[in-house]
Amino acid sequence: MELVWLEDFNALAQSGNFSRAAELRHVTQPAFSRRIRALETWVGVDLFERTTQGATLTDAGQHVLANAQEMTRRVYQMRQEAREVAGKQARSLHFAATHSLSFTFFPGWVRAAERTSPIEAIRLHSDNMRACEQMLLGGEVQFLLCHQHPEVPPLFPAESFYSKVVGSDVLIPLAAGALGLSPEPTSGGPQPLLGYTAESGLGRIVSARLRKEPQPPHLQTVFSSHLAAVLLSMALEGKGFAWLPRTLAEPEMTNGKLCRALDEHWDIPMEIRLFRPSMALSDFAEDFWAKL
Structure with a gap:
């Protein structure tokens, strides 16, 4: 048994797709597939059903999933706490945060949090939502900071994680003032949309909102990225409109550029939520959580 096999298993269970999971794990798909097969050989049963649409967990795989996630989290936590005890590492808080919140919300929020709970050291991992979820699932971080919508649950089991609302935000459809979009999005020609890719948590939220709409707008995606900051730049260039977080786009809205x-x-x-595993964290991390 190797820890990397469990990490691969968790990534594939989350994504349901070998190529996406291999990308998330930064390995080639053939190498990733060999490691998944090695784990199944060690367990002695198939953990995934492979189809042309992707990979789904077998009954045995479902049974393994919760234990695999818990084991990887505990191994990473054991390593961090051992380093802290030995004085090899400062008592650190490890966060994963989506890109837009890393640049806009996180700095001010963590400064405010330090007023009630001084922090020795912080390590922030900034990435797209899918990668951040995987870091929390795998125990590489203690906390995940992300946008959240009630109709779009995160891709990890709710019973294994706690969360707190730490802020609020709103996605606003914005474009350069000179673009001249139609005020009636359900009529006329398609509106040029600057969209989010599947890795983006904001993209999941926008998609869920559009699915609810009885008369969705007539849109044509002309550009896509998992980075809200990139979509903001494209909107400023007049390439289309995008649903952008107010925390990110407020300066451009104030000066009239968007x-x-x-x-x-x-x-x-949207809510801004902080997630953590339900298993006990270090005393330092638990104290931080309690004082939020």
């Missing part, structure tokens, strides 16, 4: 592309009906309110 204006509403659609009315308030199309705004999407």
Whole structure:
């Protein structure tokens, strides 16, 4: 048994796709497939059903999943605590945060949190939502900071994690003022959309909102990225409109460089949540959590 096999297993169970999971694990797909097969050989049963649509957990795989996630989290936590006890590492808090919150919300929020709970050291991992979820699942970080919408649950089991609301935000459809978009998104020609890729948590939220709409807008995706900051730059260039977090786009809205592309009906309110595993963390991390 190797720890890397369990990490691969968790990534494939989360994504349901060999190529996406291999990308997430930064290995080639053939190498990733060999490691999954090695784990199945060690266990002695198939853990995934392989189809042309992807990979789904077998009954045995479902049974293994919770234990595999718990084991990887505990191994990483054991390593961190051992280093702290030996004085090899400062008593650190490890966060994963999506890109947009890393640049906008996180610095001010963590400064405010330090007023009640001084922090010796912080390590922040900034990535897309899918990668951040995998870091929390695998125990590489203690906390995940992300946007959250009630209709779009994160891709990890709710019973194994706690969360707290630490802020709020809203996705607003914005475009350069000179773009001249139609005020009626359900009529006329398609609106040029700057969209999010599948790795983006914001993209999941936008997609869920559009699926709920009885008359969804007529959109044509002309550009996509998992980075809200990239979509903001493209919007400023007049390439289309994008649903952008207010925490990110407020300066451009204030100075008039970005204006509403659609009315308030199309705004999407969100929470900013901090997630952590339900298993006990270090005393230092637990103290931080309790004082939030």
